[in-house]
Amino acid sequence: MLRVAADDAHAFEELMRRYQNRVVGVLVHLVGKRDMAEDLAQDVFMRVYRARKRYVPASKFSTWLFTITNNVASNALRSLARRKEVNVTPATPDASGGNPIEHGALAASGLMPTRQLDKSEMSEVVRLAIETLNERQRMAVLLAKFEQLSYAEIGDIMDMTPQAIKSLLSRARANLRQVLEPYLEQGEAVKV
Amino acid sequence: MNNSSPEQHDNRLSEELVAYLDGELSHSESESVEARIRQDDRARSELQRFDRVWNALDNLERPTVGDSFTRTTIEMATVEAKKELAHETAMLPMRKRRRWIKIASLATVAALVGFATLAALMPNANRQLYVNLPVIMELDAYSEVRDIDFLRQLDQTSGDWLLAEWEDEVAPRAQALLDQSGASLRERQRYVDSLDAESQADLAGKHRRYQSLTPEMRDELTDWHTRLTNDVDAKELQEVMLAYYAWVSQADEIDQARLRSLDAAARVRRVEDMKRRADARSEWQLSPANAAALRGALDDMADDPQLERQRRKLVDDLMDKWEVPENRRDRFKLPSPRISIKMAMGSAFGDPPAEIVEYRNAIEERLIDALDEPTAGRLRGLPARDRSRRVATWLRMAMRQPQTPDVATLEKFFVSGDFTPDEQQRLLAMPTDQMLDELENMYIREFVGEGGDEREFQRMFGHGNRFGRRPWDERESRPERRGPRGPGDVDGPDGPGKPPRGERPPRSRRPDDEGPRPRGERRPVDRFPEDGLPRRPPN
Incomplete structure (x- = not known):
């Protein structure tokens, strides 16, 4: 990033190649739509580019990058919610009562927890389970699971204390457990 | 006294267990949790359930983007850089006191614009080629195989023999693919420039085919390439993909289509089956x-x-x-x-x-x-x-196996044969058809040798009538095919198989298609049957 800040010719391309899949990966699961996620990811990188001179080396670049990602995603989701275009944040498990799969897309898909799921089915179940989380839980889960960031780093990104992140992740995992466990009941039979 | 409700107690336990799994607890807190789970079956069970669910998230699909995403974003950055430049220019008169600093700053921005222009809007017809070079280099292989699970299974089941058979061909291509996948545009440009003319022409042909694809198909290939190169086993899987493509290119179209229609496991089984059958046949195939x-x-x-x-x-x-x-x-x-x-x-x-x-x-x-x-x-x-x-x-x-003499063979026979000048004159004075007929007769006599006749030749090669002649180009030309060529090319993986690598017909033997050997190589007693005299005195 320091090379980008110094207008190093190739650094920005290199930085993009290193982080673009990670940013898009987080955004896809935050907003639920691939094309929108890519647009937002471009917005993230443009913000990075515009703010390159303000980058403070003391902070970890990935923390800075995902802070921008979180802000961009939050803005987009708020904007969408206001326009009521798409309900990109499904109801929380508690709101629907019981296992949301019984009410949601999983039920519609005809997937039954009584049989072993193949890899693509399991992937879909997990995707839908992630969608049942609220925006903050989802962000915290994605950063903890796939970026392996600490609670403190996630707190920096989401402007929350580590203790709040601890509670947030605990609730998120409890929700995920509620949704996914019926599919994992077969125990190790679920091979992926 | 603890006034918390059972629900609050459960929540605290969950938080501690989750934080323990995430490695976020201090040493003493971790010890406390460990003591708890040793003594408390419910706590231990909770911990295992949290862990299992967390591991299930590994199944979540991780989308990837291709070069087109990078390209368009850099193009946007280029526009941004131009805006910055315009802004700086507009501000210049207002900052006369520090003009020299601005000039230096402008030079930097201009350099960035120059980079962005080169990198993103390179006024070069080959830009698309450089951006998508890895996909274009192996366009056929990427089109043939688009399933990472199949490659993984194939690597485990058939990787050894595939790579052993096609190592010579695959190793340099896999290395080039690996190198170019991680190369910058300029490095790719240098790589393309370093190729010889034939390779550049081949690449240009692939580029034209790539351009003829729909944007969706191009994006799909790019996504596939990105997925493959991001895999932890990228190098091995790319090698197997190239080896598989080299192998499957030898199969007939029906077999290729059948293989493509199968799921990963069935496809691997079919590959193994084809290999077994080919091996069994090749044992008794005349190489x-x-x-x-x-x-x-x-x-x-x-x-x-x-x-x-x-x-x-x-x-x-x-x-x-x-x-x-x-x-x-x-x-x-x-x-x-x-x-x-x-x-x-x-x-x-x-x-x-x-x-x-x-x-x-x-x-x-x-x-x-x-x-x-x-x-x-x-x-x-x-x-x-x-x-x-x-x-x-x-x-x-x-x-x-020696083919019927076509015009090329007969002409070669005429040129390399030890005809006397008179014979040559006599043949050249004939109309073309007659000359070829006469040459054909002489060719047959030459082949059959002493005591033989044309019927023997015809019996030997199964020609009841005078054999036809093929034009020059028919002899050498072969249908254009996709993919790499190799020994055994004609027969394919399901056919008799190729001779072992590096094996060539012994040099001491006549080439397979040359018909009778040149007269100079004939046995010493090489005489006209009619008069028993040598055809020509030795030089």
């Missing part, structure tokens, strides 16, 4: 090298005085046996040695007299000796009758 060896052995035997004496004795013995009167024996014309050898071997399919069997055994041993060691060994392991029949069949096949 080009062995065919050439048999023809060479036939030539040697035809010129062998000892075998010739044995042949003449055999004829005499048979005439004695069949009590042919002396005064009628000269009516039987002795065929050429080649015909005799072929007929003797053909007797393996019948029940010939012992004299012929003896002669055949002598021939058979010489023929087997000429074959490569593994093949000879396999033959010697067969029962005598099967062995003789196999050798007879192979000999017949080997003798059929």
